[in-house]
Amino acid sequence: MITVNQEPLEHADGMKVSDVLRLKNYRFPLLIIRVNGKHIPREEYHSTLIPDGADVQVLHLMSGG
């Protein structure tokens, strides 16, 4: 089990950041992602493994200011 923005999600072997985004249906073009507090650069979404028990935080960036 992992948590994504405080909500539980079933963990799977080999699960990557990009899998979490697909499962949660996060389709925003611009995101900031931290796994256990560590920033994951955009180009590593498809290669970064999510360990079981991880705390994943996803921030959706939107315009306006």
Place this chain on the structure above:
Amino acid sequence: MAEFPQKHANGILDLVMKIYINEREFDVSDNCTVSDLRSIHVPRADVIVQNGFPANPDDPVRENDRLIFIRKGEVPPPDELEALMAARHTPGVHARLKRASVGIAGCGGLGSNAATALARVGIGHLVLVDFDVVEPSNLNRQAYFVDQIGLPKVQALKANLKRINPAVRIDAHDCLLTPQNISALLGGVDVIVEAFDRADQKSMLGETCAGLLPDKPLVMRVGMAGYGSNPLLHTRVMGNLHVVGDECSEASPGMGLMAPRVTAVASMQANQVLEILLGPDPRILEAASRKT
């Protein structure tokens, strides 16, 4: 009376204690009142603040008290203005904020209003970065004036902040922030406030700071379009990344940007900067725990 040990009729000397009047240190008798000190130091002062709160002239004065005496309508000399401006601060806060530096990345609705709050509270050093000029559609939410239309935003904002608090040191950079110049322009500040309009710029700053300045606290804001819906505004902390806003409303066709919600979120950003610099306010935590 107040100033030094005095011999009473019974021959007992008053003890002396240290206090601060308009942020200057004085030794006074330990049995004086607020009104005794006013008559000596600032006769006719009509605003009296003791430890950040309006005082009664008959109140006693205690060791390490901070008293501010102000005559309404009188502009004090520059060295005293700073102390009088901070009279309503929580005691001890001003000195710490004066040592701090904050970078403002973007001087639009968020940046101009957050910088205004931070200048009022006496942050010692502000670094402003923006490439744009003031235009009429900015004026429904940004901290500029009609007679500043056409001026570079950083130049106009610096002038406005100096009118509010001349003691703040301000660096104004009229340029676009890029991954190449972020370290040079903002690497030295204690906290960065992200205040861009466009999501791709926010992404660039977030990604660049995470790579080049990973230990630097960054206060981003996400979602403050439209009006109303106060309860949706919140703060989320992700390590040293602090996020303020509703995380849902995006400026888009049909969804505008207006002063009340934009300035509310700008103030939440400035408020989060204070919490980063000072730690959580223990008195608020105490009051909150009593209430529950």
